[in-house]
Amino acid sequence: MDKIRLATVWLAGCSGCHMSFLDLDEWLIDLAQQVDVVYSPVGSDIKDYPDPVDVCLVEGGVANEDNLELLLKVRRQTKTLISFGDCAVTANVPGMRNMLGGAEPVLKRGYLELAEHSPQLPHEPGIVPELLPQVLPVHQVVSVEIYMPGCPPAADRIRATLEPLLRGEQPEMIGREMIKFG
Amino acid sequence: MSVKTLKIDGKDVAAEEGTMLLQAAQDAGIQIPTLCFLAGLTPAAACRMCLVEVEGSHKLLPACVTEVAEGMVVQTHTPKLQGFRRMNVELLFAEGNHVCAVCVANGNCELQDLAIALGMDHSRFPYRFPDRHVDISHDQFGIDHNRCVLCTRCVRVCDEIEGAHVWDVAQRGEHCFIVSGLHQPWGEVDACTSCGKCVDACPTGAIFRKGSTIGEKERDRAKLEFLVTAREKHQWTR
Numbered sequence: 065m066d067k068i069r070l071a072t073v074w075l076a077g078c079s080g081c082h083m084s085f086l087d088l089d090e091w092l093i094d095l096a097q098q099v100d101v102v103y104s105p106v107g108s109d110i111k112d113y114p115d116p117v118d119v120c121l122v123e124g125g126v127a128n129e130d131n132l133e134l135l136l137k138v139r140r141q142t143k144t145l146i147s148f149g150d151c152a153v154t155a156n157v158p159g160m161r162n163m164l165g166g167a168e169p170v171l172k173r174g175y176l177e178l179a180e181h182s183p184q185l186p187h188e189p190g191i192v193p194e195l196l197p198q199v200l201p202v203h204q205v206v207s208v209e210i211y212m213p214g215c216p217p218a219a220d221r222i223r224a225t226l227e228p229l230l231r232g233e234q235p236e237m238i239g240r241e242m243i244k245f246g
Numbered sequence: 247m248s249v250k251t252l253k254i255d256g257k258d259v260a261a262e263e264g265t266m267l268l269q270a271a272q273d274a275g276i277q278i279p280t281l282c283f284l285a286g287l288t289p290a291a292a293c294r295m296c297l298v299e300v301e302g303s304h305k306l307l308p309a310c311v312t313e314v315a316e317g318m319v320v321q322t323h324t325p326k327l328q329g330f331r332r333m334n335v336e337l338l339f340a341e342g343n344h345v346c347a348v349c350v351a352n353g354n355c356e357l358q359d360l361a362i363a364l365g366m367d368h369s370r371f372p373y374r375f376p377d378r379h380v381d382i383s384h385d386q387f388g389i390d391h392n393r394c395v396l397c398t399r400c401v402r403v404c405d406e407i408e409g410a411h412v413w414d415v416a417q418r419g420e421h422c423f424i425v426s427g428l429h430q431p432w433g434e435v436d437a438c439t440s441c442g443k444c445v446d447a448c449p450t451g452a453i454f455r456k457g458s459t460i461g462e463k464e465r466d467r468a469k470l471e472f473l474v475t476a477r478e479k480h481q482w483t484r
Contacts, residue, residue: 153368154339156347162375163343198375203368211367215347243362246346246353246461 068118068230070095071103072148073138075131076158076199077124081149082106084216085121091223098230115141119229121148121212121222125155126200130193139206144229150215150245152202157215159199167195211237214244252318259314267309268296271322278322279331279360281338282397283310284447286474287406290398295331295360298322306330332364340371341420343378343392344450350463351451357395374420381426383433386440386456391423394452400424400444407473412438424452446470 074082086106088095101107102114113134120142126132139145150156161170176183186192202208212225221242228235237243248263254271261270266289271278281293289310297306301319309322321327338344338357346352360366378391401413401424412435416425427435444453446465454463472484 147368150347154345155373156345159373159375160343160345162373163377165377201368201373204372208368213367237367238365240362243365243367245358245361246349 068099069102069114069116070099071101071113071117071120071138071142072105072107073103073113073120073122073124073134074105075122075124075135075152075202076127077149077151078157079105079123081121081123081151081214081216084149084214084219085222087219088223089219091219095226095230113137113141117142119144119146119226121146122152122202123148125151125158126196126202126205127158128193128195132196132205135202135205144209145202145206146210146212146225147202147208148212149217150213153211153213154245155199155201159201162198166197170195210235212242215246217244250314250316250318252314252316252320254320255322261314263314265314267298267307267312267314267318267320270314271309271320276322278309279363280310281356281360281395281449282399284399284403284470286470286478287399287402287447290402292396292398294334297327297330299324299327328364331360332366333370335360335364335366336369336371338395339366339369340373341376342394343375345392348460349393349451350454350458350460351393352461354461354463354465355451356449376420378423381432382456383431384438384440384456385433387432387442387445387453388456389424389426389432389453390451392452393450394424395450396422396424397449398424399447399449400453403443403447403470407470408439408441408443410437410439410441413444442466443470 072082082105102117103110120138122138122145126135147153151158164170164173171185175185214221225235249260250263251260254274254276257274259270259274268278279295281295282290291308291311294308296309298309299321300307346358380388380390382388398415401415404413405411412426414425416423416429426432445455446467446469451463468484476482
């Protein structure tokens, strides 16, 4: 059997889920022998999301145009998409800007009202991605196969989710061991 | 006092007349999920988590306010009910702003517990992200309406156990919120005795002690039980 092509993606999140992934410690060595890490901010230096990918862990909500573009690509080119962590599953802390309503009030709040020196709105088309009106959970934008909530999901839960996939089975996301928000 | 015999989940159950189905089921070892129910307080049937199927009834009935009756046949955990309960919890998560990661009740929250028990790994409903407020005008406590599920336990515990009636429910529908005094900042409500029973009763992190941070909320439910037992049975035991 060909090795599973594994990717991890980091959208609007703090990277904590990826840090938790790194907390898998020595199991990462086992994992590396069973998969090809084809794209990952912590496990690969490849810049373009490859095609096809078997399993992708998607951290973070969808907050800006870059996130959206990458996520749509991930969906097109991935068999099993895992919504990885609370930001991906619920929009979580990045989503707290949604209460302000729209991108403009958020930018004004952050870059004008709270600025101590040279307040100005960031505007560099093509360099700084535009904010979407709301930060959305991943499944509100594309379909998702597996949900792994948690802020972050503990390393043992990441392992318990990936292990069945390595055997070609689906993990059962039930009970306190597998479901944890916050 | 007469005894009623009925069947709950196929199990023969005998209960005193006037007993609610929720209690009768619990006495028979059958746990029906609840959220707004709190022993010692008048049941509100607000959350609809304890809805059960009763043979002969064309609608689902809340077990917390449905009295046992002779020959009743009750189902408490059918796939249909569990499906509705999960949907109910998803709606609660989508309705407010429940950011577990920054909540005082993280890991000690009845809403989280329900999500886990019902296998909710995400909400299928779009989040509303309503604009809600936080009142920290009280010396010792705060209320964060973002985390409120409108169970009204605080309203009832303050009215029925403490006798102060600081809280009530204001507005309707999506604008509904828990109001203090005559819509005053909590800290300005003279009726508040600062007893903290609302903190202990609150199932989420909506009402909290100031100074507690993420995951630090603790509830002294034993205090409420003690008061109720003392009042109803005249036993001052803890």
